[in-house]
Amino acid sequence: MDDSTYREIAELALNGSGQHIPPTKSYLIESRLGPILRREQFAGVAELLACIRARPSSPLGGEIVAALTSKTTHFFRERAAFERIVNHVLPMMAPSAPGGKLRIWCAGGSSGQEAYSLAMLIGESENEALKDIQVEILTSDISEKMSARARSGKFGHFDVQKGLSIHRLLSNFSRLDTGEWQVSQDLANRVGVRTHNILQDCSGLGVFDVITCCNVIGGMGSQMRARALVNLARQLSDSGVLVIGKDETATGLVTGLEPSRDLRGAYCREVTPGALTAAA
Amino acid sequence: MKSCLIVDDSRVVRKVAGRIVQDLQFEVTEAGDGADALKSCRENMPDAILLDWNMPVMNGLDFLRALRREQGGSKPIVVFCSTENDAEHIGEAMRSGANEFIMKPFDADIIHSKFAEVGLV
Known part of the structure; x- marks a missing residue:
């Protein structure tokens, strides 16, 4: 993933859910978006972004923001x-x-x-x-x-x-x-x-x-x-x-x-x- | 250092579980069936036992019932570890004196979590 793709996704995450994805954790982007990329048959994150830019009101943007957040939890965690x-x-x-x-x-x-x-x-x-x-x-x-x-x-x-x-x-x-x-x-x-x-x-x-x-x-x-x-x-x-x-x-x-x-x-x-x- | 006896007829399972339990700071011994495990306990009663159900010679349930009748046999914390994971089998293991139950397949996080439940870590 190139630098501008990373920055655009990181901004989307920050504005959408508040999540801060530092450059050292950019690997999270591809792993967490993997299922959406496969489902929508995009070759990569850049293609997905191009699609969101072209259709800003599509529900895909919100879905991406949600998919990027951590889901880790377990019973009685706290x-x-x-x-x-x-x-x-x-x-x-x-x-x-x-x-x-x-x-x-x-x-x-x-x-x-x-x-x-x-x-x-x-x-x-x-x-x-x-x-x-x-x-x-x-x-x-x-x-x-x-x-x-x-x-x-x-x-x-x-x-x-x-x-x-x-x-x-x-x-x-x-x-x-x-x-x-x-x-x-x-x-x-x-x-x-x-x-x-x-x-x-x-x-x-x-x-x-x-x-x-x-x-x-x-x-x-x-x-x-x-x-x-x-x-x-x-x-x-x-x-x-x-x-x-x-x-x-x-x-x-x-x-x-x-x-x-x-x-x-x-x-x-x-x-x-x-x-x-x-x-x- | 606490000790843990791993009882399973699969050498691979013994090795995998052994490594995980060692990482939790236990000294590990192994047994390939219930009879072997009972012999080991008579020589040296461990703090914890990770116990398979289906094994040749003596199965896990028979071993557990025998263990609890041994001198000092109430001391080890026994965590059953089995593919027999329907409520009836789990209930039977617990009524026979097990302290916790792990459903196979397991990973390091599960063993850690279950050992924490019974105060071993």
Whole structure:
């Protein structure tokens, strides 16, 4: 791939999803776009770009941006944070939950493993405070393909063996004739799925008590990272928490977003209207 | 250093699994069937056992039941590793005293994840 093709794709990714693809990682472009190139019978990335330039409104541009993002995830990836959410944060919020309902959003949740992991923990919880509380979980991803996979609730042989104990597998999944594993109806009922780009306005999704966005902003350019964080934080309830990956930080990026006192590595927003802005 | 006994009648599987488990800082010993494995355990009880199901002489399930009746036989953490991966077989292995179950084929990430589940790494 020549330099100008790389630069054009990198710009498309940055503007579309916030993802920063440095020149040292340009190999990701060809490997992640490979399936689209084959399907559309393009000889290479340059041909694909020419086609997008000629038809800027075709859905292919959005599909490319989504395909370039990382899909890597596994069940219970941020285990410690998830356990703390279910064992401490939700029970603390429960007494003042409006209508006995709490809402969690896994933003950039890829094929849904984060959401289903939280649903399993909630199902297993014997905490009295959560007994009469309905916890609704939404998982979203920029990629329609990943959302479709999350919605299907079907996971492959390798997926169900990473992060998931055999007890949890047998209690929450059933094996299909295809060799795949299907999440139980109980888990599926708890989890909703949407295709959504966190760089765009999120208000249509409503307000959430917990938002997780793990291992998503780490790969973004800093301006886009701030934009994503502001968008997410705006959807937090007054006492809501935003949880990002353990190797990621939001410190210094957004004015009005403060480290949470209840959950290490998480953030709360200032409730004054207009307090949230990208830091200068 | 913790020790792990790898029990499988396939030499290739023993070698592949052995390398993966060595990377997780285990000292590895091997056995080609359940009877061989039981003999090895009587001499030196390992911390972990990665156990195949279908083997000649003594299969994995018979070995596991025998192991759990041995002196010190409750100590090793047993991770079953088998192509018999329907819910009935997995359930039977777990009821017979296995601590975890890996469905074949496996890779290094799966072994790492399953060993982490049972606190071996």
